[in-house]
Amino acid sequence: MKFPLSWLKYHLETDATLDELAKAMTMAGLEIEDIDNPAEKFADFSVAYVQEAVQHPDADRLRVCTVETRDGIKQIVCGAPNARTGMRAVFAPLGTYIPGLDFALDKKPRKIRGVESHGMMCSAKELELGEDHDGIIDLEGDWEVGTPAVTALGQDDPVIDFEVTPNRPDWLGVRGIARDLAATGIGTLKDVPVGEIEGTFDSPVTIELDWPEACPVFMGRMIRGVKNVESPEWLKKALTAIGLRPINALADITNLISYDRCRPLHVYDAAKLEGGVIRARKGRGEADTFEALDNKDYAPGESMCVIADDARCLGLGGVMGGTYSGCSEETTDVFIESAWFDPLITRATAKATGIDSDAKYRFERGVDPESCRDGIEYATRLILEICGGEASHVVVAGEAPAKPADIEFPVTEVKRLTGLDLPRDEIVRILATLGFEPKGEGDVLTVGVPSWRMDCSLKADLVEEVARIHGFDHLNATSLKRLPGRFEAPATPMQLRARYARRALAGRGYSEAVTWSFAEKSQAALFGGHGEGLELDNPISSELDVMRPTALIHLLTAMQANADRGQADAALFEVGPIYLSDAPDGQRLVVTGVLPIHADRHWAGSRQPDVFDIKADVEAVLNAAGAPVASLQTVAEAREWWHPGRSGVMRLGPKNVIAEFGEIHLRVLKALDIDGRVLAFEIVLDNIPQPKKGNGLKARTPLEKAELTPVRRDFAFLVDKSVAADALIRAAKGADKAMITGVSVFDTYEGQGVPEGQVSIGLEVTLQPREKTLTDEEIDVIAKKIVDKAVKATGGSLRG
């Protein structure tokens, strides 16, 4: 909302400076967005007197002027045809930025055809204060040299633009702004009566309200014999200042009142009305098709409120009128509408039609329902003043919706909610200056709410008014101390998992990224597709139109982007959400990482990561996140976007998959335009089981240190290539759980000496004797058990 300072001062008596007013607005909640202050913008320009203008010795079109300026007498070479002795002009000293030319004058005098020029005299266009470029500004009036140019030009009215919060439609009228400012004590609200015009005849047009929910009150009045002239200067200037284009007096008057009082009106050309009745009713679809003032056709449906006569729909009530019944220069008789339209219905209509208008903007936020009378009287007075004519009596249909209810207000609420300790009288004073009616003697007031403050219905609303006007500056900042008693670290197990997982990966050389929660539908399809209910209705772009089922998409494409920038080995990870369904529990926190299979070049030999490197990373993260890694089963059952022979999952039991890792399938990489091969993993932190609750003590169980030296024995088994090494290891481990403390694979071999289709796997088994050293016989017994178990589990044999 924009308004010029002069307009505000029409309602507010104040000596405050612009800065003081701006501060008062800000601190009362009217957040300044911009102040266009010509006095500041044109501070360098001032009135000068041309003592003498003589012909330039070497140029026909130039004059050499001796000019009296605020900086003394200056010689200025001027090319304007109207430069003459004795004129008053606008002077710009050397170095001044000229907005209309978008350049700054040289700081040193320039010679023009041999004559030095010490500044410039400007045209209106050069100041962007008009189109006139035929000559320099020739000021009317006897302005003193040095007077600011904007003052002499009548352009010294600053325009303030501020944000109107949706709860305060009354700020969409300048008077409403003045009222709040007056309450802050920076001035007083002037009594500006709208005037009351007695009608001289009965309106030939009457009003019927067929849909009171949408339009409960409608006042109208006929004015006969008007002349829709061009508006007077003051009116045109006021509208121009707020960015409105003056049209004609009737249109301009309604616009003025809309911005002055937040009171939208409509004026019909009465000659176009048929049947003598104007009514507010539900739309009838195609039958009501009309052309609105935006020159588009609309067919209002039954959810919309139209204004109609017997013959046709004239417009959308509170939103936009129609061209047919609009006023033109030929209009002589008019019918003024001053009605109130329901905010929700107005808003729904505007949304459905896409129409934006000043009236709609106000009605959807809530116009003062009791402003119909003032609005119509104000409009009548201005029309009679500017356009002449004769007014009818006012026709009133319906009743204004009820005022907001009184609020029972214990004044102690102010202290309870804000800590501000204000005397009762001050609370009463603030409420009263804002237009509230505080009644009652004790500490519980009964507060009447003004009709324009429909946002106020609760005690807290009044507390806000009091605190806001008293000033939030006075709030007594009080530190919040921890609650008494022991403070338990508040981090949840999931938060800790995420934290440790991050640090484990960053410590292993991965850089943490944060990528979009959205993904492209076709790319999500490469990873099993997006979850049900997770397609956006209004995506920001077609590339981000579903919620991601995996974080791999963005990490893979980001990896490629990094490679394209010359960083082919960057490893990335993200700890963030993936979305399985639109239910509150349909989101998972996953740790996702990508590692390009990129061979480094090094004098000691090249290395490149393989699937066992990524498996090591996964195990490191799982350990860090507190997963029971030893109990996890690794199986080659990763989903279809993974390399069928170089990927797997780690799961707990048959169903709970905690991690998936390996190479990404080449088909997926191709679809995503990724060069080379990539290792990746995805760990679902939610799937890690909660650790069992202990006894609450942090003491560890005593350490058992075996005194005897462990014994190591090697075995080589021939097994079918389809046998998982893990099965062999588990079988060996299970042979004697008490004695066997470790099984590691020291060799795998296939080729010469190993039958086709088989592989030789070498295991080193560690036996830990507890009470006495093992005899050879005892070791042999365990060895036999190991072989038996392994053979039974894998169908293999001990390699001879």
Add this chain to the structure above:
Amino acid sequence: MLDTSNLDTLERDVLDQIEAAGDEAGLDEIRVSALGKKGSVSLMMRELGKMSPEERQVMGPALNGLKTRLNDAITARKDVLESAAMDAALASETVDITLPVRPERQGSLHPITQVMEELAVIFADMGFAVAEGPDVEDDFHNFTALNFPEGHPARDTQDTFFMKPDAEGMRKVLRTHTSPVQIRTLLKQKPPIRIIAPGRVYRCDWDQTHTPMFHQVEGLVIDKEANMGHLKGVLLDFIAAFFETDQVEARFRPHHFPFTEPSAEMDVKYERVGAGVKVGSGNQWMEILGCGMVHPNVIRNCGLDPDEYQGFAWGMGVDRLAMLKYGAPDLRDFFNSDARWLAHYGFSPLLQANLATGLS
């Protein structure tokens, strides 16, 4: 006939040989020729038996002394030779230690993560826990329960992302703020409540300072006496702690949010220092967060009596805090995963924000 002068000659002779020995094999030959079974000294020792007691009295100790001294000399020479041999062997293993090591990737943590951890530490010190909620929300939690009336213009200010309507025509939304976590917390937890809720939020907007996804942190205090003075105190303490400055100049400005009443925005003074921003002092105001007393309707919507319980809430941009504190100029870069940016603006995993060792 033996006498000690012969021994002196022998000793000098053998010691010279030991000193001249070039390797361990040569040294051993000398040992054998002097002290071996048939060595010169051993042969003389055999002569002792044939001597008179008087002679033996002289020659016995002399020979034993000689034997000891020769053995010592051999051992010493052996140490020298061994050490020299080791040095020679090691010398042959010399490498050029100026050759570069195999490069290791340097991992890092994202600044958003860092800032969230800093928030958790600062607010934990004031007794706040960290709460969470889902990104895909329903209308109730994101709007209705937060006192956004159906069809109210305030809903328009949120640039909401909607999911396609389901079979019943219901549309889920992407949460436009972290405030739904207030509702979820109030519905399942009894006051007193002190939480912060950092997380992803979504608005349909994209330019240098807006991305369709960004991060907010919500704060909520509900008890029987938390008032706006406490709100101001908490936020001033937070700004001072976060920006690590003693002098914070801030102002509270009335504003409007549907879910707070009274509502305010907080501005802090700042000044530009080079490419960065110094927060707390200077002469320009910067809006940093929105806050207010929790609206009675919100308290009521969560089953509590607003005449008994009261409190305050605030919300601010995590990414923006990161930009301000760590001087990253463009919000869009936060989500581009450019390895150069991550390395430059990221944080070491060894760094853990805490009160004892600092935030960063």
